[in-house]
Amino acid sequence: MNRLIRLGLMFGNLVPVDSPALVERYNRALRHLTGKQTELTDFHIDISGYSPEVADELDDRLYLNENGCNRQFILLTTAQKSAPLLEAHFSTSRSILKRFIEENEAQLFALTARDAVAGELVNSVFSVSNPARLNDIRHIEIEADTTTGLVRDAEKLGQLSDRFLQEEDGWFDDVLIAQMISVAKTTGDVTRNPVRLKKMRFDQDNFWTDHFGGTYLFRGVDHPAVLTADRDGVKAAFEQVIDLSxxxxxxxxxxxxxxxxxxxxxxxxxxxxxxxxxxxxxxxxxxxxxxxxxxxxxxxxxxxxxxxxxxxxxxxxxxxxxxxxxxxxxxxxxxxxxxxxxxxxxxxxxxxxxxxxxxxxxxxxxxxxxxxxxxxxxxxxxxxxxxxxxxxxxxxxxxxxxxxxxxxxxxxxxxxxxDAPMEEPAPPPPxxxxxxxxxxxxxxxxxxxxxxxxxxxx
Structure with a gap:
């Protein structure tokens, strides 16, 4: 594989993490998500914050993807949007992460200037040891926040602010005002600089997973089917199963x-x-x-x-x-x-x-x-x-x-x-x-x- 790495065909376009500040933010997010941390002083990360060097150090290829099911992520910079996704277990994961970064780019740029953003691609199952669980994966939602909970606190401050403005005695509620002041110390003025990430939900009708030897689920088509390398292991869970051979x-x-x-x-x-x-x-x-x-x-x-x-x-x-x-x-x-x-x-x-x-x-x-x-x-x-x-x-x-x-x-x-289809006049008889x-x-x-x-x- 060294030839591929040297030519940039493997581990290419990864984002370097090579400053003490970035390493410290990464470790803060890693502890927040997994309870682990790295002793490395420089390494590279993909779009999800996964690092092959850290995986080697921890001897855990799934350190951000337990059970290969709900992908966790660490964002240190919006530049990660152009990086590949390593150790992918679902074909849709990279496109979901890229869209999340692009849709929230301004907010993420501001948030990652001070802290790492940590989150998870959440679906309704935590393990796919049973093929039938694949059919339960219908939607993916993204949960994300800084390691200090800035997004959560900003949302809380917004709710307190609404109460202050809407409740008749809000101006005289000392407890409410004290809560607002306390939260604002960490969030700043959310009315001028709103801190909010879009709530995003992605349908999962058709996708590939590397589970069960490699499996393609096509549910959003006229004639649904599952194509798999492990037909005997999967056939009991689905009505129409086709062996990849x-x-x-x-x-x-x-x-x-x-x-x-x-x-x-x-x-x-x-x-x-x-x-x-x-x-x-x-x-x-x-x-x-x-x-x-x-x-x-x-x-x-x-x-x-x-x-x-x-x-x-x-x-x-x-x-x-x-x-x-x-x-x-x-x-x-x-x-x-x-x-x-x-x-x-x-x-x-x-x-x-x-x-x-x-x-x-x-x-x-x-x-x-x-x-x-x-x-x-x-x-x-x-x-x-x-x-x-x-x-x-x-x-x-x-x-x-x-x-x-x-x-x-x-x-x-x-x-x-x-090419986009073009309307053309009918040609004369040949x-x-x-x-x-x-x-x-x-x-x-x-x-x-x-x-x-x-x-x-x-």
């Missing part, structure tokens, strides 16, 4: 709910470039299996390798090559059914609210596409990376550092972005020479570029 049922589920679209039909992307890159990654994977050296290999080298060893390449490569030939050169129609190993490589998430979750699922189903795996499912990427040959590790790390990290936003937009293209487009609309999804075998 059951490609046909997954394909049906995605199709029935309109969650995916074929890459070659997506608007606003260079489908040919995406397919070629997927093919290159498949070649790299095959080269690893045959012990070839890819040190310093360029795209031209990879494609030369593919030509020289075409007969030895896996089915995925040849299917994508045929799809590329059909899409760009009018080649023969490629029939890629849902049990074909290339099927999920031809798809990406459609334009909907859960596109990130679906692309995460597709990354798990297409592990040879290392770029999508790294972008959409980092935990799985790191796990698989540890088992690759040094040749593949070197090639993939260099590729990600030079072609992804330099323009992350642009790469994501090129792969997963969606000339006879275009009949073949028209028939091809009609066929896409009916069954997609791969052929019909297979029905589940009885």
């Amino acid at each position: 059951d490609r046909n049922r997954i394909a049906q589920f995605l199709d029935q709910n309109g969650l995916v679209e074929p890459i070659v039909k997506a608007r606003g992307i260079d489908a040919g470039a995406i397919l070629r890159q997927k093919m290159d990654f498949i070649v790299v994977d095959a080269a690893q299996d045959s012990g070839m050296d890819l040190t310093g290999a360029t795209r031209r080298d990879i494609r030369r390798l593919a030509r020289a060893h075409a007969d030895d390449l896996p089915e995925e490569y040849h299917a994508l090559r045929n799809l590329l030939a059909w899409a760009e050169d009018g080649g023969a129609w490629p029939r890629i059914t849902s049990d074909h190993p290339a099927y999920f490589y031809t798809l990406r998430a459609a334009n909907h609210a859960d596109a990130d979750l679906v692309n995460m699922l597709l990354a798990e189903l297409t592990p040879k596409d290392v770029r999508q795996l790294f972008i959409c499912h980092k935990q799985l990427f790191y796990r698989l990376y540890s088992g690759w040959s040094d040749t593949k590790k070197s090639y993939v790390a260099d590729f990600l550092a030079t072609e992804y990290a330099v323009d992350k936003a642009g790469t994501r937009a090129a792969l997963f972005g969606h 000339p006879p020479a275009a009949d073949r293209e028209t028939r091809r487009d009609d066929r896409i609309a009916r069954v997609g570029p791969w052929g019909a999804v297979l029905k589940e075998r009885s």
